[in-house]
Amino acid sequence: MATIKDVAQTAGVSTATVSAVVNDSAYVSPELRARVLAAIKELRYAPSLLARSLRRGHSQLLAIVVSDLSNPFFARVVCAAEATVADWGYSLVVFNSDEKPEAEKRILNRIRMLSCEGTVLVPVGNSNQRIHREFEGRPMPTVLFGRTVDDDKSDTVVIDNLSAGRHATNYLLDLGHKRIGSITGPLQLTTGRGRLDGMLAAMQARGLTPEPQHIRSGEFREDAAYSVARNLLEQPDRPSALYVANGVMALGTMRAIADLGLKCPDDISIASTDTIPGIGGLHPRITRTEHPVVDMVDEAIRLLVDRIDRGPEVEPRNVVFQPALVVGDSCAPLDR
Amino acid sequence: MATIKDVAQTAGVSTATVSAVVNDSAYVSPELRARVLAAIKELRYAPSLLARSLRRGHSQLLAIVVSDLSNPFFARVVCAAEATVADWGYSLVVFNSDEKPEAEKRILNRIRMLSCEGTVLVPVGNSNQRIHREFEGRPMPTVLFGRTVDDDKSDTVVIDNLSAGRHATNYLLDLGHKRIGSITGPLQLTTGRGRLDGMLAAMQARGLTPEPQHIRSGEFREDAAYSVARNLLEQPDRPSALYVANGVMALGTMRAIADLGLKCPDDISIASTDTIPGIGGLHPRITRTEHPVVDMVDEAIRLLVDRIDRGPEVEPRNVVFQPALVVGDSCAPLDR
DNA sequence: CACACTTAGCTAAACGATTAGCTGCGCGGC
DNA sequence: GCCGCGCAGCTAATCGTTTAGCTAAGTGTG
Numbered sequence: 001m002a003t004i005k006d007v008a009q010t011a012g013v014s015t016a017t018v019s020a021v022v023n024d025s026a027y028v029s030p031e032l033r034a035r036v037l038a039a040i041k042e043l044r045y046a047p048s049l050l051a052r053s054l055r056r057g058h059s060q061l062l063a064i065v066v067s068d069l070s071n072p073f074f075a076r077v078v079c080a081a082e083a084t085v086a087d088w089g090y091s092l093v094v095f096n097s098d099e100k101p102e103a104e105k106r107i108l109n110r111i112r113m114l115s116c117e118g119t120v121l122v123p124v125g126n127s128n129q130r131i132h133r134e135f136e137g138r139p140m141p142t143v144l145f146g147r148t149v150d151d152d153k154s155d156t157v158v159i160d161n162l163s164a165g166r167h168a169t170n171y172l173l174d175l176g177h178k179r180i181g182s183i184t185g186p187l188q189l190t191t192g193r194g195r196l197d198g199m200l201a202a203m204q205a206r207g208l209t210p211e212p213q214h215i216r217s218g219e220f221r222e223d224a225a226y227s228v229a230r231n232l233l234e235q236p237d238r239p240s241a242l243y244v245a246n247g248v249m250a251l252g253t254m255r256a257i258a259d260l261g262l263k264c265p266d267d268i269s270i271a272s273t274d275t276i277p278g279i280g281g282l283h284p285r286i287t288r289t290e291h292p293v294v295d296m297v298d299e300a301i302r303l304l305v306d307r308i309d310r311g312p313e314v315e316p317r318n319v320v321f322q323p324a325l326v327v328g329d330s331c332a333p334l335d336r
Numbered sequence: 337m338a339t340i341k342d343v344a345q346t347a348g349v350s351t352a353t354v355s356a357v358v359n360d361s362a363y364v365s366p367e368l369r370a371r372v373l374a375a376i377k378e379l380r381y382a383p384s385l386l387a388r389s390l391r392r393g394h395s396q397l398l399a400i401v402v403s404d405l406s407n408p409f410f411a412r413v414v415c416a417a418e419a420t421v422a423d424w425g426y427s428l429v430v431f432n433s434d435e436k437p438e439a440e441k442r443i444l445n446r447i448r449m450l451s452c453e454g455t456v457l458v459p460v461g462n463s464n465q466r467i468h469r470e471f472e473g474r475p476m477p478t479v480l481f482g483r484t485v486d487d488d489k490s491d492t493v494v495i496d497n498l499s500a501g502r503h504a505t506n507y508l509l510d511l512g513h514k515r516i517g518s519i520t521g522p523l524q525l526t527t528g529r530g531r532l533d534g535m536l537a538a539m540q541a542r543g544l545t546p547e548p549q550h551i552r553s554g555e556f557r558e559d560a561a562y563s564v565a566r567n568l569l570e571q572p573d574r575p576s577a578l579y580v581a582n583g584v585m586a587l588g589t590m591r592a593i594a595d596l597g598l599k600c601p602d603d604i605s606i607a608s609t610d611t612i613p614g615i616g617g618l619h620p621r622i623t624r625t626e627h628p629v630v631d632m633v634d635e636a637i638r639l640l641v642d643r644i645d646r647g648p649e650v651e652p653r654n655v656v657f658q659p660a661l662v663v664g665d666s667c668a669p670l671d672r
Numbered sequence: 673c674a675c676a677c678t679t680a681g682c683t684a685a686a687c688g689a690t691t692a693g694c695t696g697c698g699c700g701g702c
Numbered sequence: 703g704c705c706g707c708g709c710a711g712c713t714a715a716t717c718g719t720t721t722a723g724c725t726a727a728g729t730g731t732g
Contacts, residue, residue, distance in 0.1 A: 014683075015682095015720090026681090029681090046449045114427060279615060281594045
């Protein structure tokens with residue numbers, strides 16, 4: 001690879017002049033400029049971002065750490081992030097913590113070593129100490145995405161989990177369901193706890209109390225939801241409707257329903273939060289609340305870049321997006 | 337952020353000694369080692385990978401460029417790559433060319449500037465010149481993934497597209513279908529051309545010639561497949577079965593079928609190549625050929641790392657994975 | 673014509689690590 | 703007692719940039 005010295009030599013100028021041409025950072029006479037440009041072309045020179053980063057003190061690198069990259073929701077997040085980040089002139093380093101705190105720790109450390117300028121983090125667990133412990137010293141600009149932790153120092157972008165759970169449940173209630181169960185995520189996560197609380201609040205508002213054995217939670221995964229759903233639905237007094245906390249869990253639940261020889265929505269109605277893109281042609285079409293992934297990611301990157309530029313003085317900002325109900329045909333009215 | 341100088345100063349040693357301790361690259365007396373370790377801990381020192389990379393001449397960075405990150409198939413690829421790459425001690429920079437040649441060009445250039453040590457590339461278009469033009473000078477270790485181009489210099493990891501198309505089509509033929517159509521990807525891509533050729537070969541082997549208007553192709557996207565399928569199925573003489581070239585196109589086709597008020601498999605049978613994970617609980621379960629994504633990615637990374645280590649002398653290797661037929665219930669026997 | 677002022681382009685010092693090569697100490701052998 | 707050798711740890715060069723500060727030539731003014 002040609003270096004700036006090679007270019008300087010072939011063009012017969014100093015490296016400072018080459019740098020000035022490349023970065024347009026100082027006036028260079030048309031003649032020299034032309035010579036430099038020609039040399040660059042001839043040698044196929046491209047500046048080393050490594051060296052530039054070292055000198056300038058910033059790396060043009062942003063990191064994203066998601067908690068489960070095999071979840072289509074986070075795949076969409078990464079996809080959106082890649083695009084937005086490119087618009088801002090950064091490149092994206094992607095990490096998957098796989099819901100493991102120790103992996104997250106290792107990753108955050110690596111991000112620091114890579115001199116990434118900022119991080120979009122879907123935090124694992126609920127202990128914020130870790131985040132700041134790892135990033136101590138020069139604090140790393142961080143936007144918490146999707147989930148929050150007890151942490152008033154970071155910017156956050158989340159959805160209104162309570163509303164999500166409530167709207168989906170209200171839809172079921174409006175159809176006449178009374179014995180509603182739920183399969184939600186780990187309750188130490190805001191996405192798990194919040195959605196369940198929304199569901200319970202909706203029930204309570206109608207004076208209903210769900211049966212304890214109908215309220216389940218498990219990991220945010222297809223197979224976890226499958227097991228939980230299977231176990232729940234094999235009970236003699238199964239509910240007439242279920243609220244399921246995310247897209248892949250809804251799929252797992254549908255699979256359990258199918259395997260048990262039940263029919264949705266005939267035997268049981270399903271409403272969820274979050275969605276799997278593209279499955280609108282399959283049956284049933286799941287009724288769910290959706291959140292605007294692309295907008296959320298755009299906002300997260302915007303906040304992140306702003307914090308990188310303006311530093312820790314800026315007050316932490318917490319942006320909450322509202323979910324929207326999308327009606328499919330996975331819920332049937334309960335006539336009785 | 338603490339630098340190696342700070343550590344050296346606090347420990348009362350030279351930077352060389354600190355480096356020796358950090359990298360375990362030379363003997364350091366227990367006493368100094370302890371002092372250095374203490375200083376590192378106290379200052380929360382972590383070496384700058386930027387500086388290290390600059391000096392050592394390699395960056396611990398691998399790049400992956402996929403042609404459509406919103407496609408769940410490539411999301412799975414990125415997910416698998418992230419995990420494997422971490423095992424080898426690298427970090428992964430992710431790019432999405434979105435099937436745009438000019439974006440790919442820009443990305444490859446950026447990869448070069450970032451001093452990534454190697455690239456897993458899902459190439460856009462069919463002109464290999466671009467790849468080598470961009471990577472000229474010190475040639476960039478590259479593994480072509482999923483698709484190949486006219487290029488005998490790179491390692492490649494692909495599936496046997498011909499077999500994929502043939503197996504899926506044979507399944508339909510075995511059920512008695514004769515008027516089979518297809519919706520495949522862009523024919524300048526090996527994944528488009530190959531799968532279609534496999535389908536046609538299967539037909540031909542039974543002495544059948546598909547009607548030209550039943551053979552369609554379009555972009556590898558849900559919405560593209562939807563339009564094509566809709567147009568195809570609205571014709572009076574629609575086929576009794578369709579082979580669809582990938583997972584998202586199968587979903588688009590199913591959506592078209594649903595929107596037209598048709599039933600799968602009653603009115604039309606669908607077999608595809610590639611799959612969407614987790615949708616086994618929805619109806620119909622699409623009959624398809626699957627390929628071992630994780631193994632393919634592992635192999636690609638293995639090849640890439642090997643080439644980085646051993647240089648361009650190694651003969652290019654071309655690994656082909658075989659697809660496997662997975663039967664769902666999207667195909668009905670044709671009795672007539 | 674001398675002086676100050678501008679400015680194009682240069683030199684050289686960073687950035688934070690690694691590492692070749694040097695220094696000086698301690699020890700063993702004759 | 704001296705010489706030579708081994709080796710722990712240091713100094714300083716280096717990776718490829720950017721950039722502060724300098725030089726020298728050009729310009730305009732009194």
